[in-house]
Amino acid sequence: MIKTSNRVDFLRKMGFEVYYGDATRLDLLESAGIAQAKILICAIDNPTVTKQVTKLVKEKYPHVELMIRARNRDDAYDLLNLGIENIYRESLDTSLSLASDALHKLGFRKYTLNRQVQNFIKYDEAILRRLAKEPKKGTDSYIFVARQELEKQERYLNEDLIEGL
Structure with a gap:
């Protein structure tokens, strides 16, 4: 199994601009350019973190369109109830x-x-x-x-x- 840090290093070597860290931290999102973003695609495995990121971005950057992966139907329900329209169920x-x-x-x-x-x-x-x-x-x-x-x-x-x- 490839470690996350190795994946990040590999992607950077390939020329991609990669930000790695806690996506619930506003400073990390801002350094990644959330203020200028049109869309944020969130495909985090942890539904609790996904909801935290969703709420944070909706509150601080309402112009950003959210496209969110949900692990299952229950997670999709929670996202719908947060006002998310673009939900992609994992399986x-x-x-x-x-x-x-x-x-x-x-x-x-x-x-x-x-x-x-x-x-x-x-x-x-x-x-x-x-x-x-x-x-x-x-x-x-x-x-x-x-x-x-x-x-x-x-x-x-x-x-x-x-x-x-």
Whole structure:
């Protein structure tokens, strides 16, 4: 495994301007040019740190558009509730690619699968935004609403599939 310091050194040798340190420190963000930035892409593995960076940048540099990777659905809920619009769930695209490729190997048409994947993403993003407003998962209220949303999504996807045949 490559150590972070070796990665930073390697990237600097390749000619990249690299800043390494605690992204929750305003002085580090400022030395990296946050005041002039148009976009900040945050792909930190620790959801707590991600939320801290998000809050800090939203408060101090509201002109910066945030594009944030979320590790899972719960992290995405938290980010949505912080007002973040550009959320990229870590395993969503990989999971959908894997499912699509598996179904293609089972004989489904690639075009149909691509269309269904796009529809799934559209419906799932809408559900994500609605469920973010619900009490956290595990509560009876969340489970009830989540099941209703999943049934609705399944119905829409089936209708889309039939319409496309």
